[in-house]
Amino acid sequence: MSVPYWRARDRYYRILGNKCEQCSQEYFPPAAICKKCGSTKFVDCEMPKTGTLVSYTQQKESIHGFEDQEPMVFGLLRLDNGVRIIAQLVEVPYDSLKEGMKLKAVFRRVRVDGESGQIFYGYKFGASRESKS
Ligand SMILES: [Zn+2]
CATH class of the missing domain: 4.10.1060 (ZNF265 like)
Structure with missing residues (x-):
């Protein structure tokens, strides 16, 4: 551990x-x-766990240890307190992403350590309820 x-x-x-x-x-x-x-x-x-999507990109090249999550989508968000943060985006299809949309932090498995099997969790950003309507 x-x-x-x-x-x-x-x-x-x-x-x-x-x-x-x-x-x-x-x-x-x-x-x-x-x-x-x-x-x-x-x-x-x-x-704050909510923010606005400023920009986003799709990573198509392999990142060692994250092959099972490809393609990964990353976004630059402006949190509700104005702080900017880069995070992996999940749950929203790439084609549905729009600059200015509201997203919220979700806590998800980030990776599993190959040797110990330990699962690491962290924040990612996904769909906010208000933007689903
Ligand atoms: Zn100061």
């Missing part, structure tokens, strides 16, 4: 970034120095 994974597990089930204590700017991944005010004081801050 991978100890660092279990120690960091909390960060995989939530999208955990941080927030500048001085100016409240939010970051994901967590920042060490605030780009806005230069402060180095931060508190953990969970990112």
